[in-house]
Amino acid sequence: MPLKPLEAASCQDTLTNCLRNQLLITNLEKLQKYSGKLQQNVSNWLREIQQTMNMFKLTDDEKLFYVSLCLEADARDWFYDNPHLCSTWSIFTQNLLKTFESSGKGSIAFNRLRHYEQGINQDVRHYYSEVMKLCKEANPIMDDVSKLQYLKDSLKPSLRFDV
Numbered sequence: 001m002p003l004k005p006l007e008a009a010s011c012q013d014t015l016t017n018c019l020r021n022q023l024l025i026t027n028l029e030k031l032q033k034y035s036g037k038l039q040q041n042v043s044n045w046l047r048e049i050q051q052t053m054n055m056f057k058l059t060d061d062e063k064l065f066y067v068s069l070c071l072e073a074d075a076r077d078w079f080y081d082n083p084h085l086c087s088t089w090s091i092f093t094q095n096l097l098k099t100f101e102s103s104g105k106g107s108i109a110f111n112r113l114r115h116y117e118q119g120i121n122q123d124v125r126h127y128y129s130e131v132m133k134l135c136k137e138a139n140p141i142m143d144d145v146s147k148l149q150y151l152k153d154s155l156k157p158s159l160r161f162d163v
Helices: 005-030 042-055 060-070 073-081 089-100 105-115 124-138 144-153
Strands: none
Touching: 005 042, 005 060, 042 060, 042 089, 060 073, 060 089, 073 089, 105 124, 124 144
């Protein structure tokens, strides 16, 4: 007996959702898990997770549901032990950063930025992206004039005269 159009559409939606969820889980499992160890950068990890979740157009509730797949060790324990700190995606991200981000991270990034120099064989695109990344880590609201100054100051000497 053939399916009615409404039943066929419902079956197709169910199949599409199942495939989407499986693809999402597969992609999340491929990403590096966050454990809360000091050598891991929680901001970078969170940015990668959010990009993947946004690619799948997840709602904030869905992000909160799936994020536990991406946590392990101390970070996963923290997540399950503190549900009151994880009631929404926004609250979760704020508390995750507050709990696991190094208090001296900004100072370390600023120091690295001040002493950063373009490598002899480093191409300009890579140099630019590294300096911009350090600027963002040192001060997320750094003005463009300061960024430009850091770019000029850390150019390799052979290029400084051209700028």
